[in-house]
Amino acid sequence: MSTHKCPECGAVHERNTMSTANPRIIPRSRWTRTKSNAPAARSGSLVGVALHYPGSRGTIGTESEAQTAARLEGYRRQHVNGNGWKDIAYNVAVDQRGNVWTLRGVSKQSGANGTTSANRSRGAILLLIGNSESPSRAMIDGVLYAARLWDVRYPGIRYMNPHGKFVSTACPGSKVRALLNDGSTFYMATARKRWPNVK
Numbered sequence: 660m661s662t663h664k665c666p667e668c669g670a671v672h673e674r675n676t677m678s679t680a681n682p683r684i685i686p687r688s689r690w691t692r693t694k695s696n697a698p699a700a701r702s703g704s705l706v707g708v709a710l711h712y713p714g715s716r717g718t719i720g721t722e723s724e725a726q727t728a729a730r731l732e733g734y735r736r737q738h739v740n741g742n743g744w745k746d747i748a749y750n751v752a753v754d755q756r757g758n759v760w761t762l763r764g765v766s767k768q769s770g771a772n773g774t775t776s777a778n779r780s781r782g783a784i785l786l787l788i789g790n791s792e793s794p795s796r797a798m799i800d801g802v803l804y805a806a807r808l809w810d811v812r813y814p815g816i817r818y819m820n821p822h823g824k825f826v827s828t829a830c831p832g833s834k835v836r837a838l839l840n841d842g843s844t845f846y847m848a849t850a851r852k853r854w855p856n857v858k
């Protein structure tokens with residue numbers, strides 16, 4: 660990583676390597692041929708997003724895009740055919756490359772947060788990491804961008820929370836929980852600063 664001497668404070672900093680390009684939004688048609696039967700989001704009820712992980716062993720962040728697409732279709736089948744739910748439970752997923760996958764989408768009510776009130780009040784973002792992985796910089800940026808998709812559509816969005824805030828679960832894992840608690844990483848204020856111009 661290159662450095663430069665800051666003209667203002669005189670200190671030597673690492674150059675800012677954060678990408679200025681928006682994350683790639685991958686459409687639902689990339690991973691399933693089905694349509695979502697999930698109910699519409701309730702604008703007046705939404706106050707934030709909840710973060711999730713799959714709870715999978717090892718590493719999944721090195722999968723190809725095709726493998727990720729197959730994984731998501733597997734989750735959908737499990738949720739619909741196995742659990743009898745209306746669609747894949749999450750609204751969006753973010754992979755380690757920073758891609759934002761449209762699952763049931765931000766216009767739908769979440770089905771992943773564990774209670775009806777939590778599903779009405781928070782969208783659900785799935786971080787595609789295995790239990791031994793930490794989110795990459797690109798994933799962190801993608802999650803912040805995804806949170807902004809709600810923030811620019813619904814009034815009163817304030818919170819980024821762990822799934823475990825609403826029900827007893829380890830989800831989204833210790834590494835993501837730490838980033839929800841460090842005062843800077845997974846916060847709506849950070850998302851607004853990082854991605855001011857989301858549509």
Ligand SMILES: [Zn+2]
Nearest residue numbers: 711712822830
């Ligand atoms: Zn979860």
